[in-house]
Amino acid sequence: MSKYYNPQRTRNLFDPSSKKPYKISRADIELFLKCPRCFYFHKRLGTPTPPTYPYTLNSAVDKLLKREYDIFRRLRLPHPNMTYHGIKCIPFAHKDLEIWRDPLRGGIRYLHAPTNLEIRGAIDDVWIDANDELHVVDFKSTARKGDVNIEADWQISFRRQLEIYQWIFRRNGFRVSDKAYIVYANADTSRTAFESKLEFDVCIIPYKGSDSWIEDVIVRLHECLLSPDLPPPGRDCDYCAYFDRRTLHEKNVRRSPVAKSSDRNSTLN
Numbered sequence: 001m002s003k004y005y006n007p008q009r010t011r012n013l014f015d016p017s018s019k020k021p022y023k024i025s026r027a028d029i030e031l032f033l034k035c036p037r038c039f040y041f042h043k044r045l046g047t048p049t050p051p052t053y054p055y056t057l058n059s060a061v062d063k064l065l066k067r068e069y070d071i072f073r074r075l076r077l078p079h080p081n082m083t084y085h086g087i088k089c090i091p092f093a094h095k096d097l098e099i100w101r102d103p104l105r106g107g108i109r110y111l112h113a114p115t116n117l118e119i120r121g122a123i124d125d126v127w128i129d130a131n132d133e134l135h136v137v138d139f140k141s142t143a144r145k146g147d148v149n150i151e152a153d154w155q156i157s158f159r160r161q162l163e164i165y166q167w168i169f170r171r172n173g174f175r176v177s178d179k180a181y182i183v184y185a186n187a188d189t190s191r192t193a194f195e196s197k198l199e200f201d202v203c204i205i206p207y208k209g210s211d212s213w214i215e216d217v218i219v220r221l222h223e224c225l226l227s228p229d230l231p232p233p234g235r236d237c238d239y240c241a242y243f244d245r246r247t248l249h250e251k252n253v254r255r256s257p258v259a260k261s262s263d264r265n266s267t268l269n
């Protein structure tokens with residue numbers, strides 16, 4: 001086992017008897033929707049899936065895009081790319097913006113009283129139009145041939161992400177447009193050589209969101225956390241079938257006897 005993975009956590013687990021609000025992130029909601037069993041292993045039993053490597057290039061693009069849009073926030077002007085795409089907004093200036101952007105400081109939060117769950121999301125940006133309506137914005141980066149969009153089945157998590165942020169902003173008392181935006185940076189891989197630089201086409205994709213599903217999902221997610229029963233596995237993941245079959249093999253197949261130390265020494269010699 002690597003030093004980066006702890007298969008048995010003891011902190012931040014859901015305790016059905018606790019009266020304290022329990023934190024649920026946007027990513028937790030996504031995990032619950034993909035597989036309630038994995039969600040339960042993580043949040044109730046303390047066994048998350050092993051971590052993947054961090055997407056440091058994507059994070060670098062996010063960081064630089066934030067800096068770039070912040071320049072226009074200070075100037076109270078639209079970014080030229082917003083003007084190019086006919087978007088009549090400017091980046092929204094708010095004293096809490098840096099908290100909303102920072103998952104370590106909780107992002108933007110809302111305490112859902114019926115479940116006592118604190119729903120959290122860390123946004124990339126938010127813009128405001130002439131009618132004082134906010135537009136949720138997320139920055140994404142990729143390297144794909146042709147135009148990018150967010151319509152593929154696998155991009156449902158992008159669309160839900162925007163809708164969850166819209167819901168949290170609305171619950172915090174802001175007027176929020178259904179129209180959100182993805183600022184999508186697509187790396188150009190057609191160049192003949194790397195030459196120590198990546199060039200990106202940056203487009204802005206509008207998305208009309210609906211947050212009508214969120215309340216119901218929060219209630220179901222809460223029921224899942226309260227339940228003493230392990231939920232069934234999600235439909236689109238094959239790993240539990242793999243683990244079950246492995247466990248069966250481990251029961252049925254005799255294990256190799258541990259080599260005696262004298263055998264090991266003779267092999268080494």
Ligand code: SF4
Nearest residue numbers: 035038233237239240
């Ligand atoms: S089916 Fe996949 S996602 Fe669900 S619990 Fe099993 S391993 Fe996790």
